[in-house]
Amino acid sequence: MAVQALVDAFLAGRRASLARAMSIVEDGRPGCDELLALLHPRLGRARRIGITGPPGAGKSTLTTLLAAGYRAAGHTVGILAVDPTSPFTGGALLGDRVRMEPVALDPGVFIRSMATRGSLGGLAGTTRELCDVLDAFGMDRILIETVGVGQSELEVARTADQTVVVLVPESGDSIQTMKAGLMEIADLFVVNKADRSGADRVKHDLEVMLGMRSGHALGGDDPAHHGVDLTNLRQIANPAKAARKAAVSTDGDSWTPAVIQCVGTTGLGVVELSAALDRHFVYLERRGVLAARRRVRLRQRVVDVVEDRVRHRLWLDAATNGWLDGEMPKVESGEATPFAVADALLARSGPLLTGVTR
């Protein structure tokens, strides 16, 4: 059968079959479920990293730099750029594709952009499944870049193992407003474009928010404000060692998100970011957090499949729709309520819902 042939080519590592598999899943074409079912036993090897932040924060550049670093270390990389297009924000992210040129032609990198105006639930579900395809193909690292608008970044963050929130010095004023949302999704913070004024203030404010330092006013004597942070220097010299050391020194079961200053245009801070991601991943594995996050994600996956099944069976069925069309005039006239009609519809659609053929 066609899907099995595709999977054979896919498992043989053919790039064209990866592209085809991604398209089938992205568009939900026939064979999509079968394909994902066949790939399911091969999941769990890739590390999934979400990168989110406001439009214009430099996410594409950071993503490209991270990808280049992973390639230099011998890892394969999948990049998924997810743009929940809004009439008022446009497809800003997709316009940035050109920034990924440095890695776009590398055969060890696969990039897919996805812009959608569909439902966000669908967006998050599709993102997760596209990551599954990249994971099953054998990509070591999957970078998921999302514009932070609406609730999309929340949904998409839930599809990643670890999430980096990218801010810029100009984000300073809104950190208090963003607090709850940021705390919910960020494993790591980047203050990008840190060569602009205000970068130290934003880092300081984030650290206060995270409880890493007391809220006193910025003092000129604080070495952290001049970049003289010995821990950070050590990490840059030997990221892997520093990562292990830092992970061991984590006390208790909690992780305090690091705040890292970067300058995407020069690459400053990217090695440190990569090291912090490694450190965080070690924490995730040691404390069982990774397994827990993946368990939640997989359970959500089953829940989504169940709800999709119900939706499809009900609303693609001509008899259901015909019956509902017949009832609607009563709802419109006020004679019947939406609730009574909904209950009646569910009562008569039993065989459809449970998958028993009539």
Added chain:
Amino acid sequence: MAVQALVDAFLAGRRASLARAMSIVEDGRPGCDELLALLHPRLGRARRIGITGPPGAGKSTLTTLLAAGYRAAGHTVGILAVDPTSPFTGGALLGDRVRMEPVALDPGVFIRSMATRGSLGGLAGTTRELCDVLDAFGMDRILIETVGVGQSELEVARTADQTVVVLVPESGDSIQTMKAGLMEIADLFVVNKADRSGADRVKHDLEVMLGMRSGHALGGDDPAHHGVDLTNLRQIANPAKAARKAAVSTDGDSWTPAVIQCVGTTGLGVVELSAALDRHFVYLERRGVLAARRRVRLRQRVVDVVEDRVRHRLWLDAATNGWLDGEMPKVESGEATPFAVADALLARSGPLLTGVTR
């Protein structure tokens, strides 16, 4: 019963019972469905007007001015401010509540703000139901203000009879990007803050997009660019008459969105906006579009209730969750796929789904 007592007070026009009913529906508290079912026969009187646009476009000010105008004409007004809070945009809309002070103390106006980080589907559903409550209470006009971020404005636009998209002169550069999204939701455009430079250009670009004029460069001789538009002057002098006249002159079944320049801080253009809304409403009624939109909305309501019912019955059931918990290790190990488990879950949950008690 408690809900019936609330409905009695509600139908007697008690404002406190309106506030209570709104809270019950907003939070989905027990009795919510029963309340909405009891109010259902009283729907359909209010005119529902959506007002959306990017953050900072001056939507709250325009909403307040429109509300004041409706009050002056003797109409009661419900205002629903819907803020799909994002970590990166914060609750910008809610910070604007102070701008509504001019109408907030008027007993003929009821204002409710709703900020949510929940699912957008839920947001749109709740918005529609809160409008139903305001409609059943007897509000003549319902103004639904939404920040345009993510896809929320699309969802919320579908809950309104007519939708105004508010832009500012600075929106000029992005009109081409926004084109598809704007065309999908806008019945009327406002270029607000039209005293700033670029307002004529935005109006012109929108009109080109709408096919109201050819795309030639802005000419200094075009009277429309100097505000010397006799049709507009007539409307301001006698909005109702102009509205009827314009509606009659609509040719065919289509409506071309008007583009109106406003200055929220001085009130300039608001009378014209109000007149254009009246004109558009006459068009909606005459051409059967209003009935069609409301029919679609009501059908979607039934669909949503069905899907909510399924969701609740499945995932609030301890037996279902217990069974799924037992299956998850097989999914995690790759032994079973999410699809197989989903099908098995649906097959065993038949009585729950169809509402037959076990």
